[in-house]
Amino acid sequence: MQQLLTTSLAGLTLGMxxxxxxxxxxxxxRSTRIVNFAQAPMAMIxxxxxxxxxDAGIPYWIGFxxxxxxxxxxxxxxxxxxxxxxxxxxxxxxxxLTLGLFVVINAVAAIVFGSHYRSFPVPFGLRxxxxxxxxxxxxxxxxxxxCSVVVVMMLxxxxxxxxxxxxxxxxxxxxxxxxRMLGVKVTGMLTLGWALAAVVGSLxxxxxxxxxxxxxxxxxxxxxxxxxxxxxxxLDSPVGxxxxxxxxxxxxxxxxxxxxxxxxxxxxxxxxxxxxxVRPSGLFSHATARRx
Amino acid sequence: MKxxxxxxxxxxxxxxxxxxxxxxxxxGRPSGGGDAAAVSAPETGITETSVTIGATFPLTGVAAPGYxxxxxxxxxxxxxxxxxxxxxxxQIDYIVRDDGYNPTTTSQVTNxxxxxxxxxxxxxxxxxxxxxxxxxxxxxxxxxxLLVASGSRQWGDDPEAKPYxxxxxxxxxxxxxxxxxxxxxxMPDAKVGLFLQDDDLGEDSERGLRPYIEDxxxxxxxxxxGNTDVAPQITALEAAxxxxxxxxxxxxxxxxxxxxxxxxxxxxxxFYANIxxxxxxxxxxxxxxxxxxxxxTNPLDGALTTEYMPGVDATDNAWVKLWQKVWDxxxxxxxxxxxxxxxxSAAYTFVQALQAAGExxxxxxIVDALEKMGGAAANPSLAPYRYSVDxxxxxxxxxxxxxxxxxxxxxxxxxxTDLGDSPIEEDGSAADDGPPASGIPESAG
Numbered sequence: 170m171q172q173l174l175t176t177s178l179a180g181l182t183l184g185m186x187x188x189x190x191x192x193x194x195x196x197x198x199r200s201t202r203i204v205n206f207a208q209a210p211m212a213m214i215x216x217x218x219x220x221x222x223x224d225a226g227i228p229y230w231i232g233f234x235x236x237x238x239x240x241x242x243x244x245x246x247x248x249x250x251x252x253x254x255x256x257x258x259x260x261x262x263x264x265x266l267t268l269g270l271f272v273v274i275n276a277v278a279a280i281v282f283g284s285h286y287r288s289f290p291v292p293f294g295l296r297x298x299x300x301x302x303x304x305x306x307x308x309x310x311x312x313x314x315x316c317s318v319v320v321v322m323m324l325x326x327x328x329x330x331x332x333x334x335x336x337x338x339x340x341x342x343x344x345x346x347x348x349r350m351l352g353v354k355v356t357g358m359l360t361l362g363w364a365l366a367a368v369v370g371s372l373x374x375x376x377x378x379x380x381x382x383x384x385x386x387x388x389x390x391x392x393x394x395x396x397x398x399x400x401x402x403x404l405d406s407p408v409g410x411x412x413x414x415x416x417x418x419x420x421x422x423x424x425x426x427x428x429x430x431x432x433x434x435x436x437x438x439x440x441x442x443x444x445x446x447v448r449p450s451g452l453f454s455h456a457t458a459r460r461x
Numbered sequence: 462m463k464x465x466x467x468x469x470x471x472x473x474x475x476x477x478x479x480x481x482x483x484x485x486x487x488x489g490r491p492s493g494g495g496d497a498a499a500v501s502a503p504e505t506g507i508t509e510t511s512v513t514i515g516a517t518f519p520l521t522g523v524a525a526p527g528y529x530x531x532x533x534x535x536x537x538x539x540x541x542x543x544x545x546x547x548x549x550x551x552q553i554d555y556i557v558r559d560d561g562y563n564p565t566t567t568s569q570v571t572n573x574x575x576x577x578x579x580x581x582x583x584x585x586x587x588x589x590x591x592x593x594x595x596x597x598x599x600x601x602x603x604x605x606x607l608l609v610a611s612g613s614r615q616w617g618d619d620p621e622a623k624p625y626x627x628x629x630x631x632x633x634x635x636x637x638x639x640x641x642x643x644x645x646x647x648m649p650d651a652k653v654g655l656f657l658q659d660d661d662l663g664e665d666s667e668r669g670l671r672p673y674i675e676d677x678x679x680x681x682x683x684x685x686x687g688n689t690d691v692a693p694q695i696t697a698l699e700a701a702x703x704x705x706x707x708x709x710x711x712x713x714x715x716x717x718x719x720x721x722x723x724x725x726x727x728x729x730x731x732f733y734a735n736i737x738x739x740x741x742x743x744x745x746x747x748x749x750x751x752x753x754x755x756x757x758t759n760p761l762d763g764a765l766t767t768e769y770m771p772g773v774d775a776t777d778n779a780w781v782k783l784w785q786k787v788w789d790x791x792x793x794x795x796x797x798x799x800x801x802x803x804x805x806s807a808a809y810t811f812v813q814a815l816q817a818a819g820e821x822x823x824x825x826x827i828v829d830a831l832e833k834m835g836g837a838a839a840n841p842s843l844a845p846y847r848y849s850v851d852x853x854x855x856x857x858x859x860x861x862x863x864x865x866x867x868x869x870x871x872x873x874x875x876x877x878t879d880l881g882d883s884p885i886e887e888d889g890s891a892a893d894d895g896p897p898a899s900g901i902p903e904s905a906g
Binding site: 276 | 520521522525526529659683684685687688689690691692693694696697698699700712715717720721724725727730746747
């Protein structure tokens with residue numbers, strides 16, 4: 170019983186990190202219609218910025234905020250400098266470009282930050298809570314992770330559903346030409362989409378790094394699992410991304426604990442294939458009918 | 462007829478060129494067997510003034526913490542020897558390349574060592590999966606593959622199949638045997654959980670352990686190198702009620718398993734195999750996490766491990782004094798660490814073998830020298846080597862220690878054994894020997 174509880178809780182926290190990453194993918198997808206594979210190394214860079222700040226003796230939360238802000242700036246810069254030239258061309262061009270950025274940023278980070286393992290501090294304790302005799306295998310930081318992902322999801326939901334900016338972002342992604350005619354500043358919206366997505370990506374980088382080892386490619390597995398989570402939930406839906414992340418985290422944790430850790434990547438890919446076969450648009454997507 | 466000659470001309474040309482190239486290749490690499498040839502045409506990688514050797518290490522990636530320090534120790538010792546005039550007047554030229562603990566990269570950089578740099582030998586190439594990718598290639602090319610830095614038994618258990626390869630540290634199987642016997646005798650009531658890396662490291666050690674503690678094992682969990690989420694594995698060990706966890710894992714996984722256990726409030730007796738147990742490294746990885754909260758005491762305090770060479774904490778040991786002197790004179794930035802001592806000890810053994818191989822060393826000569834050196838030579842580890850014509854396995858034993866304040870307290874004398882059924886015996890023969898005054902092995906051989 171304790172094992173099931175602990176395995177599930179471990180899956181829950183892990184799932185939340187995947188969810189945060191999937192949210193960033195969803196955000197970019199909704200605002201630009203491309204999948205950004207460079208999300209992982211971008212988040213890695215901002216996490217290193219936080220680590221440098223914290224290692225310099227400055228409080229954790231200042232590093233945390235600095236990472237999110239630098240994510241905002243980095244996202245905007247990457248959109249302006251690298252993505253802008255391929256906008257309006259086939260979507261595949263932009264996707265391949267993000268793959269290229271993935272490799273380049275990883276390599277540059279190894280040169281700038283060094284490729285050795287560093288431990289990333291957490292602002293709360295590392296021990297799990299104890300309730301009576303039962304250990305609830307959640308640390309303070311795990312609770313923080315779960316809460317912050319839920320909050321971000323709500324904010325995104327509100328942004329797209331209730332605000333003018335959100336509507337404009339969706340419109341620019343959906344049909345640039347028409348949006349422009351209606352007076353939407355499409356380029357500005359695209360930059361904003363990238364910047365916001367990079368903030369959410371940075372958050373996921375910080376959440377997975379906390380209390381773990383950080384090295385330039387530490388986000389590489391998250392990009393795979395985050396992508397599976399996003400596809401699972403339907404690339405269009407923030408709620409879907411979070412639920413997809415949770416299901417995936419729980420599933421992989423159970424596979425790792427009860428079957429064998431060597432089967433985790435295989436399980437993730439099986440889930441991806443099954444979802445693509447059975448519901449190609451994801452469990453929570455309802456856009457297919459309209460998109461034809 | 463005309464068209465036939467036309468067609469044949471390029472073919473004949475190709476064959477001729479091919480034959481020429483082969484001939485040149487053969488000429489460039491002397492057979493090394495005949496003494497006359499060895500004297501007139503020096504061996505590959507050897508000149509009048511230098512010996513070039515190569516090594517592959519994970520300088521980046523999952524296995525880099527700790528292990529990437531090993532070549533800095535080796536380099537410092539070679540600088541020390543070179544400053545004293547080298548070996549038979551030759552300077553040792555030591556080239557290290559990063560393989561990122563990725564076997565594909567290991568193959569690629571080993572090819573470069575053999576074909577581009579023309580190294581005399583490989584020294585202390587690190588890692589089981591990585592070195593497995595190149596061991597047949599090196600033996601095929603007849604490149605001495607000395608003191609492989611991995612405890613897999615495959616480097617030395619069959620010298621006929623791999624005549625040029627030599628192991629170095631005690632293999633995981635004898636480590637498993639020694640740990641298994643100690644647990645059976647000293648903690649007969651413990652419920653044992655195994656935390657194993659899913660490769661030779663886990664398999665060999667489990668084979669050594671099983672005969673002694675078969676009925677004490679309550680759970681076996683394996684992790685896949687690269688998957689850093691070990692919470693499910695540690696949870697399963699806890700669920701099975703294990704109160705003694707034997708971990709055969711690399712250092713970063715010691716840190717990860719400790720983190721996972723902290724989260725679960727799981728507090729068994731930990732027993733890490735030598736390769737994953739460096740207290741200084743694990744302590745520094747773990748203490749950073751909470752900015753001091755874990756640092757008050759070393760998180761590995763009270764954990765058990767094994768030791769087969771004196772570590773930095775043994776400041777009175779004659780070998781450690783030598784290593785400290787070498788590091789102060791020739792080391793790069795940073796402190797002397799156990800990993801650097803490991804690198805220096807292997808470098809010492811290489812110099813020992815190179816001295817014994819004589820004025821004009823050949824590849825076969827150094828293999829013979831190591832086989833003849835056997836257990837007799839003074840060596841920086843606690844137990845004698847096992848090198849002989851029938852075995853290329855390295856150090857024959859270790860002692861069990863408890864980690865306290867980051868230092869190790871011996872719980873047993875040095876215990877030596879060999880593969881399979883061979884008995885475990887106490888051995889003090891190599892525990893107290895010291896280095897020669899010069900710090901460089903004498904050339905008597």
